[in-house]
Amino acid sequence: MTDIFDIYLLEAMVNGILLGGVLALLALGLNLIFGVIDVTWICYAELVMIGMYGMYYMVQVFGLPYYVAAPFAILLVAGLGALLHLLVIAPLLTAPPINQLLATGGVLFVLQSFATVAFGIDFRNLGIRMPVLKLFEMHLSYSRLLAFAAALIGMLLVYFFMKRTYIGTAIRAISQDRQIMALMGVDTRRIYLITSALGGALAGLAACLLVLQYDIHPFVGLSFGPITFLIVVLGGLGNFVGGFVAAFVFAEIISLGGLFSDLEWGYVLAFAFFIVMMFIRPAGLLARRS
Amino acid sequence: MTAKQSLPWIAGAALIALPFVYREPYHLHILILILIWSFAYTSWSMMGRFGLVSLGHGGFMGVGAYVTALLWNHLGVSPWIGIPIAMVAAAILAMIVAYPCFRFRITGHYFVLVTLALSGIVLQVITATRDYTGGSLGYTPDRTKGSQIWALQFDDKVTWYLIALGVWAVGLAIWKWVDRSMDRYALEAISEDEDAAAAAGVNVTWEKLKITVISALMTALAGALYCQYQMFISPDTVSGIAVSLQMVFAVIVGGLYVSLGPTVGAVITILLAEILRIGFGTKAVGWDNLVYGVLLVLFIIFLPKGILGSIIDRVKTLRKA
Numbered sequence: 001m002t003d004i005f006d007i008y009l010l011e012a013m014v015n016g017i018l019l020g021g022v023l024a025l026l027a028l029g030l031n032l033i034f035g036v037i038d039v040t041w042i043c044y045a046e047l048v049m050i051g052m053y054g055m056y057y058m059v060q061v062f063g064l065p066y067y068v069a070a071p072f073a074i075l076l077v078a079g080l081g082a083l084l085h086l087l088v089i090a091p092l093l094t095a096p097p098i099n100q101l102l103a104t105g106g107v108l109f110v111l112q113s114f115a116t117v118a119f120g121i122d123f124r125n126l127g128i129r130m131p132v133l134k135l136f137e138m139h140l141s142y143s144r145l146l147a148f149a150a151a152l153i154g155m156l157l158v159y160f161f162m163k164r165t166y167i168g169t170a171i172r173a174i175s176q177d178r179q180i181m182a183l184m185g186v187d188t189r190r191i192y193l194i195t196s197a198l199g200g201a202l203a204g205l206a207a208c209l210l211v212l213q214y215d216i217h218p219f220v221g222l223s224f225g226p227i228t229f230l231i232v233v234l235g236g237l238g239n240f241v242g243g244f245v246a247a248f249v250f251a252e253i254i255s256l257g258g259l260f261s262d263l264e265w266g267y268v269l270a271f272a273f274f275i276v277m278m279f280i281r282p283a284g285l286l287a288r289r290s
Numbered sequence: 291m292t293a294k295q296s297l298p299w300i301a302g303a304a305l306i307a308l309p310f311v312y313r314e315p316y317h318l319h320i321l322i323l324i325l326i327w328s329f330a331y332t333s334w335s336m337m338g339r340f341g342l343v344s345l346g347h348g349g350f351m352g353v354g355a356y357v358t359a360l361l362w363n364h365l366g367v368s369p370w371i372g373i374p375i376a377m378v379a380a381a382i383l384a385m386i387v388a389y390p391c392f393r394f395r396i397t398g399h400y401f402v403l404v405t406l407a408l409s410g411i412v413l414q415v416i417t418a419t420r421d422y423t424g425g426s427l428g429y430t431p432d433r434t435k436g437s438q439i440w441a442l443q444f445d446d447k448v449t450w451y452l453i454a455l456g457v458w459a460v461g462l463a464i465w466k467w468v469d470r471s472m473d474r475y476a477l478e479a480i481s482e483d484e485d486a487a488a489a490a491g492v493n494v495t496w497e498k499l500k501i502t503v504i505s506a507l508m509t510a511l512a513g514a515l516y517c518q519y520q521m522f523i524s525p526d527t528v529s530g531i532a533v534s535l536q537m538v539f540a541v542i543v544g545g546l547y548v549s550l551g552p553t554v555g556a557v558i559t560i561l562l563a564e565i566l567r568i569g570f571g572t573k574a575v576g577w578d579n580l581v582y583g584v585l586l587v588l589f590i591i592f593l594p595k596g597i598l599g600s601i602i603d604r605v606k607t608l609r610k611a
Binding site for chain 1: 407410415542
């Protein structure tokens with residue numbers, strides 16, 4: 001009896017790691033935007049939701065193959081990210097940070113209710129059934145493996161973009177010192193726009209991956225949005241590595257908590273863990289206590 | 291000056307007299323909702339006006355509503371005892387989350403996101419304990435036969451109107467009390483510059499904790515009242531991030547820095563929702579929030595002081611000129 005239990009435990013742990021990949025992708029997007037523009041997009045998960053609807057319409061209604069539709073969905077959400085910056089964040093750049101945050105909260109309402117009005121509240125799915133991989137008696141779905149691999153590749157691409165290109169270097173420099181970079185001849189407005197589009201693109205990639213595992217409905221963002229914020233805060237806002245580590249920590253807690261009880265208790269555990277960690281390490285997992 | 295001083299008393303008398311003159315149930319219902327939510331929004335802005343933007347108030351409201359209803363249904367505890375217990379529970383929850391935040395100087399984005407986690411927890415706990423709370427399907431306090439003061443259940447809307455009016459007035463009184471206290475200056479100093487305030491001898495953690503606990507107590511009361519009046523609560527209507535954002539939105543629209551701002555916000559948002567609901571009928575699902583969201587964004591960009599705040603500013607500059 002004990003070894004069967006261990007297989008379940010192992011399966012839950014592996015699934016946790018696979019979930020962590022997608023969460024890390026979302027955390028990276030939020031961290032990128034926070035690190036460079038110093039705003040938090042409360043509506044980030046709702047951008048993902050719009051991307052998921054985009055995938056649904058392209059695949060189910062227009063009959064595009066999944067791999068053809070995915071780049072379009074990524075472009076769509078990248079465009080949304082840029083639009084969000086131009087319409088909402090740019091006019092508020094000099095306003096108190098709280099106002100920027102609340103404005104994106106308003107965008108959250110807009111996107112959710114837009115989806116309700118435009119697409120209805122029915123649950124939809126892509127109707128793509130991915131086979132299940134059996135490995136040492138564990139059942140792992142290909143959709144999760146694909147999501148994990150694609151998330152890792154996406155993060156690697158962002159890493160090389162940041163390290164190897166001029167724009168990437170400028171982005172990293174701006175996140176270190178916002179004032180000086182403008183004096184160094186970097187067009188901050190352009191960099192902000194590119195960063196927003198990049199953050200949107202990451203949300204779009206996450207949408208393509210999550211659409212394989214979740215049903216789509218206007219409020220689907222709420223099932224992974226809050227957890228993404230917790231991850232980003234726990235990792236330390238703007239701390240890329242911290243966010244990456246925290247994503248896997250949270251995914252494991254949710255996955256293992258869900259194994260022993262309901263999925264909600266996994267979330268409750270994760271939230272409780274988060275609050276305890278705020279006592280111990282208020283500036284983030286990897287921060288040094290000063 | 292006497293005309294200005296007597297104005298609140300006249301307005302108050304008119305508000306008390308209203309239900310005895312005018313008894314249209316639907317309009318009274320809307321008024322009661324406006325008063326209860328005004329009180330909730332006022333509670334939020336107790337903190338919000340000092341730069342302590344919390345998205346955890348959905349959590350406090352959920353605790354207020356659910357603790358009261360659960361005590362009544364499962365243990366038969368009267369809401370008269372249950373509501374204070376629920377308020378204390380919310381205050382304890384507030385302290386557990388707020389103390390480390392203030393102690394370790396978690397401000398701005400961090401504070402917003404930590405409190406966001408709080409309303410997330412409350413929502414998930416209510417959903418997860420569905421054997422007791424009914425989960426996302428909602429929960430109804432057991433009904434008594436007819437109106438019972440002991441059970442805080444009344445059939446007629448006039449009683450509820452007067453209760454809601456009283457609580458709302460108490461909310462405004464607390465606002466005034468804070469406005470006149472020394473704590474207000476301390477908290478304003480803190481919201482400008484924490485280090486400077488601390489250097490000037492302000493106990494930053496203690497001052498913030500006080501206002502947070504007051505705010506949480508009031509919000510829990512609003513939740514409990516809402517539950518007792520509507521006799522139906524669900525995790526989505528009294529807890530969670532959506533409710534927290536709804537509070538922020540209404541306060542921003544009305545005006546964050548004036549005592550009647552949250553009330554104006556409640557009037558505008560509830561009337562807007564009702565008009566949209568009647569105008570669009572069942573198609574309204576989503577439209578009200580769509581308009582809300584667009585308005586919220588526009589307000590923050592173009593009118594960050596809110597409607598009432600901007601009007602008062604305009605009047606003041608006109609008088610000076």
